[in-house]
Amino acid sequence: MYGYQLRATFEESTGGTWPLNIGQVYTTLSRLERDELVRPLAESGTGQLPYEITDSGRAELAMWFATPLSHGDRPRDELAIKLALALSTPGVDVSVVVQAQRAATIRKMQEYTRLKYSTDRPADLAWKLVVDAMVFQAEAEVRWLDHCEASLLRHSSPPMPKKTPGSAHEAENEAGREATR
Amino acid sequence: MTILELRAVHRVHGAGQTAVHALRGVTLTVGAGELLAVMGASGSGKSTLLNLAGGLDRPTEGDVVVNGTVLGGCSRRGLAALRRQRIGYVFQDLNLLSSLTAAENVALPLELDGMKVRTARRLAQEALCEMDLEGYGPRFPDEMSGGQQQRVAIARALVGQRRLMLADEPTGALDSQTGEAVLRLLRSKVDSGAAVVLVTHEARHAAWADRVVFLRDGLIVDTSGPMDQPEELLTTPGGAE
Numbered sequence: 135m136y137g138y139q140l141r142a143t144f145e146e147s148t149g150g151t152w153p154l155n156i157g158q159v160y161t162t163l164s165r166l167e168r169d170e171l172v173r174p175l176a177e178s179g180t181g182q183l184p185y186e187i188t189d190s191g192r193a194e195l196a197m198w199f200a201t202p203l204s205h206g207d208r209p210r211d212e213l214a215i216k217l218a219l220a221l222s223t224p225g226v227d228v229s230v231v232v233q234a235q236r237a238a239t240i241r242k243m244q245e246y247t248r249l250k251y252s253t254d255r256p257a258d259l260a261w262k263l264v265v266d267a268m269v270f271q272a273e274a275e276v277r278w279l280d281h282c283e284a285s286l287l288r289h290s291s292p293p294m295p296k297k298t299p300g301s302a303h304e305a306e307n308e309a310g311r312e313a314t315r
Numbered sequence: 316m317t318i319l320e321l322r323a324v325h326r327v328h329g330a331g332q333t334a335v336h337a338l339r340g341v342t343l344t345v346g347a348g349e350l351l352a353v354m355g356a357s358g359s360g361k362s363t364l365l366n367l368a369g370g371l372d373r374p375t376e377g378d379v380v381v382n383g384t385v386l387g388g389c390s391r392r393g394l395a396a397l398r399r400q401r402i403g404y405v406f407q408d409l410n411l412l413s414s415l416t417a418a419e420n421v422a423l424p425l426e427l428d429g430m431k432v433r434t435a436r437r438l439a440q441e442a443l444c445e446m447d448l449e450g451y452g453p454r455f456p457d458e459m460s461g462g463q464q465q466r467v468a469i470a471r472a473l474v475g476q477r478r479l480m481l482a483d484e485p486t487g488a489l490d491s492q493t494g495e496a497v498l499r500l501l502r503s504k505v506d507s508g509a510a511v512v513l514v515t516h517e518a519r520h521a522a523w524a525d526r527v528v529f530l531r532d533g534l535i536v537d538t539s540g541p542m543d544q545p546e547e548l549l550t551t552p553g554g555a556e
């Protein structure tokens with residue numbers, strides 16, 4: 135398989151959610167060849183240079199599938215840093231920062247969901263799983279933002295007043311729902 | 316066409332120093348073919364909003380309008396009739412009467428409203444078919460899975476002339492796949508003209524909505540609608556990298 139074929143196959147498998155630069159594909163192939171994980175075959179009549187995977191490459195690939203991803207290598211989380219700085223910067227309302235991010239993230243989730251719902255590729259499981267991954271990652275961010283907001287409230291609220299008959303009903307409703315969740 | 320409208324709605328529980336302002340001037344509309352999700356922390360006013368929209372509670376100030384009828388102007392009997400004819404409810408659990416079959420549960424609001432039993436049962440069967448429950452009419456709730464029961468509840472909520480459904484965490488007790496299947500069917504009902512208000516804590520469920528409103532301390536603090544060009548989402552750094 136040569137570079138353009140690799141790119142097309144990759145993008146088809148991931149539903150176009152991770153577009154590749156063709157230069158990046160060939161740079162990666164060169165590195166793989168250097169590490170003896172792939173080897174070049176004879177150039178085709180149309181000037182394309184196909185590659186095939188080596189035994190070492192298969193072993194490396196099997197290892198990659200078998201090894202959980204480490205999140206330690208991820209770049210710094212800009213959102214977490216933004217919220218941390220917002221807390222210590224005078225004049226910044228952290229709850230507004232949290233809400234702006236939450237609304238933007240949910241908007242992304244709405245679009246992912248719409249894509250999934252409106253797809254005419256119901257049998258394309260690979261594509262669906264990739265979109266699902268995006269939905270669940272975004273959901274995790276929203277849950278973390280909810281947690282941040284609750285923490286902010288807890289740290290800024292005065293001591294709880296005694297419950298009134300009016301508030302008890304609402305509180306019980308909410309508590310009941312929390313308990314069943 | 317607007318199905319539900321809240322006009323500067325306030326709801327205060329109690330009075331004086333102990334008064335609790337559950338809603339503080341909420342204005343919103345939900346049209347036919349629209350799914351509106353309401354999100355907010357516990358105590359933000361979500362349940363109060365849903366109760367007012369369904370005529371189960373009355374606002375302290377402002378108006379709730381369903382299908383052009385101001386609920387505050389209805390007699391108790393008129394309000395009950397409007398609820399039976401126009402509004403359906405779906406909750407997380409305790410939706411169905413266990414002594415009635417699925418078809419009887421769905422037909423119940425129509426029969427209570429005076430419809431002939433045969434006609435009501437026919438409409439109930441149609442509603443069940445739309446929820447992919449053909450053949451499940453004679454089953455009792457305890458003979459069905461949680462997802463099937465929720466689909467029966469949605470069929471009942473939107474049977475006959477009902478076009479407004481108020482749902483409070485309707486998939487909260489279901490696993491991820493079953494919940495998604497229920498939301499997919501709910502979405503299809505919306506796309507064929509129903510209006511739905513969905514109260515939820517779950518962003519993944521709210522993402523099925525056309526609009527998401529965020530409540531905090533009884534106020535709408537933000538609204539999230541869809542992007543104009545969704546295809547850009549998958550090629551932007553925030554979306555795919």
